[in-house]
Amino acid sequence: MRYLILSDIHSNHEALSAVLARVRRKRWDRAIVLGDVVGYGANPNQAVDLVRALKPLVAIRGNHDKVCAGIESGEMFNRVALQAALWTRQRLSPSNLRWLQSLPEGPVVVDGAFAVAHGTPIDEDAYIFGEIEALNVFRQTSFPLCFFGHSHFPVIFGLSPDAIQTVLTRSPSFRFRLEPGLRYLVNPGSIGQPRDGNPLASFAMFDSGTRVVSVYRVPYRIERAQKKILGAGLPRPLADRLALGR
Numbered sequence: 001m002r003y004l005i006l007s008d009i010h011s012n013h014e015a016l017s018a019v020l021a022r023v024r025r026k027r028w029d030r031a032i033v034l035g036d037v038v039g040y041g042a043n044p045n046q047a048v049d050l051v052r053a054l055k056p057l058v059a060i061r062g063n064h065d066k067v068c069a070g071i072e073s074g075e076m077f078n079r080v081a082l083q084a085a086l087w088t089r090q091r092l093s094p095s096n097l098r099w100l101q102s103l104p105e106g107p108v109v110v111d112g113a114f115a116v117a118h119g120t121p122i123d124e125d126a127y128i129f130g131e132i133e134a135l136n137v138f139r140q141t142s143f144p145l146c147f148f149g150h151s152h153f154p155v156i157f158g159l160s161p162d163a164i165q166t167v168l169t170r171s172p173s174f175r176f177r178l179e180p181g182l183r184y185l186v187n188p189g190s191i192g193q194p195r196d197g198n199p200l201a202s203f204a205m206f207d208s209g210t211r212v213v214s215v216y217r218v219p220y221r222i223e224r225a226q227k228k229i230l231g232a233g234l235p236r237p238l239a240d241r242l243a244l245g246r
């Protein structure tokens with residue numbers, strides 16, 4: 001099976017459209033969305049519509065989806081994130097609001113092949129930034145392979161019986177074969193708001209037959225997404241950071 005793995009779209013219609021155009025001629029059997037379809041960007045309904053059209057689809061909720069859908073109040077959010085979430089909540093169509101509210105909490109196991117989580121499979125709102133957090137997750141779970149998002153940068157953590165290994169991905173496309181017997185935590189990066197210093201949209205494909213993870217970086221019309229954010233009256237830092245990739 002070939003999986004299309006998308007995360008942290010954040011209402012960025014331009015970035016998601018560019019990614020979907022890139023995969024149009026690629027074969028994939030199932031789309032996986034690791035949460036944060038909305039929040040920050042100016043096109044929440046367009047982003048949800050594009051995700052809902054992916055079939056078959058396994059999607060889980062992210063922390064921004066929860067606040068934008070009114071499941072949580074967002075008291076832990078910073079001012080900019082909360083402002084964008086409340087703006088989003090007012091604009092979501094009733095159907096898209098219900099769809100976001102219905103997204104399950106991770107971890108969810110897909111086809112018996114791997115788990116998916118937003119932040120971590122222990123706590124959907126927690127972050128895996130580095131090896132300390134990754135090791136903690138490996139110790140407290142038993143999934144051989146888990147895809148996660150939330151931190152907005154593509155990375156692969158591998159655990160062998162005696163060491164943890166961090167694999168940083170490289171642009172514009174990066175292939176990594178998962179070794180048998182090792183456990184892995186894999187972040188495909190963020191489509192709508194990358195934070196690894198590279199502003200290009202990031203997503204992954206996973207072939208469960210060959211066990212190859214491929215991470216791709218895709219250029220998109222950043223200026224157009226920025227103009228929409230400013231035109232909507234959303235905070236300027238949300239537009240500025242898109243060009244910086246952080």
Ligand SMILES: [Fe+2]
Pocket residue numbers: 008036062064150151152
């Ligand atoms: Fe996010």
